[in-house]
Amino acid sequence: MDQEQSRFLDPQSPYTLFLILILLILSSEKDLESHLEQARTFILETKRSLESIRGGFDIMQANLMSFRTHLMSIDK
Incomplete structure (x- = not known):
């Protein structure tokens, strides 16, 4: 498990606490x-x-790049 994933599983993380709150509300x-x-x-x-x-x-x-290319070819 990398650091970013373990950070989300941290019990003191606000995301984890918010998820627990939402799950408790939904379970009622x-x-x-x-x-x-x-x-x-x-x-x-x-x-x-x-x-x-x-x-x-x-x-x-893509259209702007095509338009720019077209304008550059006209200037030459």
């Missing part, structure tokens, strides 16, 4: 599975949206 709910499914859906949709945004930036950068 009767419909825990539906809450977890909603959280899962939210996380997956956020991931998908960020991947789309990243793809858009990559395409925009």
